Every structure is written in structure tokens, then in C-alpha cells.
Amino acid sequence: MTRRDILIAPSILSSDFSRLGEEVRAIDAAGADYIHIDVMDGHFVPNLTFGAPVVRHIRPHSRKIFDVHLMISPVDALIADFAGAGADIITAHVEAGPHIHRTLQAIKAHGVKAGIAFNPGTPIDALAHVIGLVDLVLVMTVNPGFGGQSFIPLFDKIKAARAMIDAQNHPVRLEVDGGINAQTARQAVAAGADTLVAGTAVFTGDPAHYAANIAALRG
Numbered sequence: 001m002t003r004r005d006i007l008i009a010p011s012i013l014s015s016d017f018s019r020l021g022e023e024v025r026a027i028d029a030a031g032a033d034y035i036h037i038d039v040m041d042g043h044f045v046p047n048l049t050f051g052a053p054v055v056r057h058i059r060p061h062s063r064k065i066f067d068v069h070l071m072i073s074p075v076d077a078l079i080a081d082f083a084g085a086g087a088d089i090i091t092a093h094v095e096a097g098p099h100i101h102r103t104l105q106a107i108k109a110h111g112v113k114a115g116i117a118f119n120p121g122t123p124i125d126a127l128a129h130v131i132g133l134v135d136l137v138l139v140m141t142v143n144p145g146f147g148g149q150s151f152i153p154l155f156d157k158i159k160a161a162r163a164m165i166d167a168q169n170h171p172v173r174l175e176v177d178g179g180i181n182a183q184t185a186r187q188a189v190a191a192g193a194d195t196l197v198a199g200t201a202v203f204t205g206d207p208a209h210y211a212a213n214i215a216a217l218r219g
């Protein structure tokens with residue numbers, strides 16, 4: 001996998017919320033491939049961020065892929081809202097509801113790409129039964145809910161997901177989220193990741209530093 005193949009998805013969870021539109025424009029200009037949007041409900045995870053109206057209001061600030069990570073439960077009733085707000089990819093957690101197959105079908109039915117996320121303690125095995133429906137697999141390397149946590153070295157899990165993806169005949173991105181910095185980015189990529197979510201590592205310093213921060217993650 002070449003340096004060019006690695007996509008960087010800065011998480012706006014670590015941005016300055018008082019100037020969110022400016023921050024989205026800044027990471028777009030700095031070379032972000034995706035804009036990663038962490039939606040938390042204070043129920044599935046112990047934090048509360050924002051809903052579909054915020055996604056709708058920042059959508060005009062970038063044409064980059066809006067990678068919307070729904071850390072909410074139940075999730076199905078809100079899929080239409082986020083699709084309508086401008087999401088390009090909607091990722092739901094396998095742990096967030098009883099019927100992940102139905103959830104993925106619902107996401108696809110709204111004309112957006114579907115992702116499936118796995119918390120650190122969740123085996124990757126369930127991916128085998130739904131991989132034909134997904135466009136993105138997200139391996140969490142922290143327990144979701146907060147930015148700035150330390151990377152959990154789940155390299156065997158990333159490798160197992162990569163093997164399942166490589167056995168498919170359609171493209172699926174393998175995203176890793178949690179504790180990503182210049183060092184752990186290299187390790188995650190070596191294990192098979194091709195898409196990296198990073199918050200603190202990108203938004204360190206003022207916007208003049210964002211391009212260098214993103215470049216450091218590419219290796």
C-alpha cells in the first residue's frame with residue numbers, strides 16, 4: 001500500500017466548535033480526504049455532541065466526503081436525518097441495535113455508503129455475515145465517547161478485518177479510529193488499515209499546522 005492510498009479523516013470532535021465552519025474549511029484546504037463527524041448521544045456512549053442540523057450547516061463548507069460515525073442507539077430512526085443533512089457515508093455500530101443487517105440496508109436505501117463499526121471488545125466475526133452490504137469497516141482502537149485517548153493495539157483485529165475485505169469482490173475501506181498519531185498510524189497501516197481517523201493529532205496547533213499534521217499521519 002502506497003502513501004497515496006492512505007486516506008486521512010480528521011475528526012471534528014477535536015476542532016474548535018465555536019468556529020466549526022472555519023475549521024472544516026481549514027482541514028479541507030490542509031489535505032483531508034474525509035471529514036469525520038462523530039455523533040454521540042450520551043446514551044450509547046458517555047458524551048453528547050451534535051445532531052443532523054449541525055451536519056447540514058457545515059455541509060456547504062466542504063465538498064469532501066462527510067464520514068458520519070453514529071455512536072447512537074437506537075440508530076435506525078435517525079438515518080434519514082443524517083442522509084438528508086449531507087452525509088456521504090453513515091457508519092453504525094454493530095453493538096448499537098439488534099439488527100445490524102437491517103440497519104445497513106436502511107443506510108443503503110437512502111443512497112449513501114454504509115459503514116459498520118466495532119468497539120474494542122467486540123469480535124470482528126459478525127462482519128462475515130454483512131460484508132456484502134458495507135463500504136467501510138471501522139475498527140475502534142479506543143472505547144468510543146471521548147477524544148484524546150490512548151491507542152489500543154488491536155493489530156490482530158485489523159488484520160482479520162483486512163483478510164475478510166480482501167476476499168470480497170467490491171471495494172471496502174478499512175478505517176481505524178482512536179489514538180491515531182504519526183507512530184500508531186504507521187502501525188495501523190502495517191496491519192492493513194487504509195483510512196485513518198485522527199482528532200488531536202490533526203487539530204494540534206493553529207490551522208497553519210494542519211497540513212503538516214495530516215502529512216505526518218500519511219507517513
